[in-house]
Amino acid sequence: MNKQLAEFQEHLLKSKKIVALVGAGLSASSGLPVFRGSQGMWKNYNSIDLATPDAFYIDPGLVWQFYSWRRYSALQAKPNKGHEALAKLSHIPELKYLTISQNVDGLLNRKRNDELDDTYIHDPRKLYEIHGSLFTLKCTSFMCNHVERNNFHQPLTPVLEDTEFEYLNKGKKRSREDEGSVQEQNIDPIDIISRQDTFASTSSSPQFQPVKTIDEKNLPRCPICEGLMRPGVVWFGESLPLDLITGIDNFIEHGEAPDLILVIGTSGTVYPANSYVERVKLKGGKVAIFNIDIDDDVVEGKVDRVWGFKGDAAELLPLALEPLIGKI
Ligand SMILES: [Zn+2]
8 A cells, every 4th residue: 555655646746637537435424325315215206216307397396305305415514635635636727637526416616614715625617527416507498508506505495495304303393392402403314314223113213204296486497587497417318418528538638648547436437437547548647546445456556557545535535645735
């Protein structure tokens, strides 16, 4: 590990052009329930069934309730030092740099707290969120296509207010009965999920917050044309945004070749991630993987031009990048 790290840092300091490829593993230690959002159930719905253009066309109110809950959950999480390390990298003026993020959680666009300066937020010009963002809203009117980025307002409209919670807030009820325990009043829904076992064992399983029927006019509307806004994420059955894919292609293919690709919180083996890794290698660049799960051969330094740093990317990344970004 130390020999690999020394080699990596030596190469890092010589690098003039770097690409980072980011997956869910980077946000895992921020406490985001990724396993639920991506493939789990929400209330009695399969999340995958709600993340489609058809679902939104049939019942935009239902889909917005699901996304209101996801936005709320993401807002409970805070950016970690891994996010901050990439933000710092994006602000180094002499470095040609690009982050390709597969996450929709918006954590690269927020600060851990307001006292931190703006170098803790990723340079938006160097951040390509290829799966979109929970905090982007897009107008559904074909003639308009207005896009609003980094809208962290919650709830987005008054009618979505109590739909942020997946479960009825049992903590609230209980604290009313038991007047002494004021701290119980604002129990986080994620906390309640994690206590599911406790509820089950006392045979009082949590009740879902009922799904509401919402009139379209009470959902987020476009400030330009008043059309219906939709979540700015890439849904199943939709293609990745062409402008971003073209931008990434140009970055990798044109001008000098990338010296390095950082593969963070993802195995890098699934399309399009794997294609970027292969192309950077093909152009003579090196690969550094930061992930919980890495092939043993890579970790042991047996794979040509690939370093593997196994563990929590949020901890490893700031240390590995320290010679370039300073101490976080
Ligand atoms: Zn519009």
